[in-house]
Amino acid sequence: MKSQIVTFLIQCPDQKGLVAKITNFFFEKGFNILSCQQYVNSIENTYFMRIRLNADGTILSKKELESSFLELSTPLHFKWSVHYSDKKQQVAILVSHTSHNLYDLLERYKEGNLNCTVKMIISNHEKLKPIADMFQVPFYYIPVIANDKSKQEKQLMELLDSHQIDLIILARYMQILSADFINAYPEKIINIHHSFLPAFQGANPYLRAYERGVKLIGATAHYATEDLDEGPIIEQDVKPVTHESTPTTLKKIGADIEKLVLARAVNNHLNHQIIVSGNRAIVFPETGE
Incomplete structure (x- = not known):
């Protein structure tokens, strides 16, 4: 059975601890991080991340994942989207x-x-x-x-x-x-x-x-x-x-x-x-x- 790959795209004001907070979130939910790409626009003080995850081993539904991530993202002022490999x-x-x-x-x-x-x-x-x-x-x-x-x-x-x-x-x-x-x-x-x-x-x-x-x-x-x-x-x-x-x-x-x-x-x-x-x-x- 083909693994479900989940991709999050995130942008927000740059601030300390972002990588730790985001990666710890996915670790605690049981995801394996396949890649994590980042870019900081220092002129506009904006942080960008593309993170790809393997969902094998997690029992979270898509709705539960998105609801939980919303709790993390709201106080950090994220603009984000999530994409699943099972949807072409x-x-x-x-x-x-x-x-x-x-x-x-x-x-x-x-x-x-x-x-x-x-x-x-x-x-x-x-x-x-x-x-x-x-x-x-x-x-x-x-x-x-x-x-x-x-x-x-x-x-x-x-x-x-x-x-x-x-x-x-x-x-x-x-x-x-x-x-x-x-x-x-x-x-x-x-x-x-x-x-x-x-x-x-x-x-x-x-x-x-x-x-x-x-x-x-x-x-x-x-x-x-x-x-x-x-x-x-x-x-x-x-x-x-x-x-x-x-x-x-x-x-x-x-x-x-x-x-x-x-x-x-x-x-x-x-x-x-x-x-x-x-x-x-x-x-x-x-x-x-």
């Missing part, structure tokens, strides 16, 4: 015309390299339905209705909520989402942007990069917020290019970087490695789990 996150991928990120995510998913269930692919166009069919993932076509985008978003939300979607991946979904939509799923929407933000926003970024003679091509994955392309950054990467690069070669290089950056960001989220603090994402490195 349900994922929806939103796309428009561009296929490279979709192909990459679905391939990783089918190979068992994304710890989730991809429940659906949603698009405002029908072009990418054959890819969904190839990977045997349900495809939903929800077009944007002229002069009534709110109706399309309402349909989107009803579909997502009816399937209890935990994470929405914008894999080059070329629609600006409303504040109402984004605020309904806080820290649950990951977007990929075709630049090392905030440069070259908008249409035809690689032509503009070419015209500026850039020496680096990059990509950024971030949580979506009301401020377009300005949400907490999860992952970024760049690759050097030269004056010999054309818009076409820049686009190919950019697509490769996008795939890697988006996949890493999604994995970070699925593995509960991220704590959002204000507009910053604290991303703990993988520990070999």
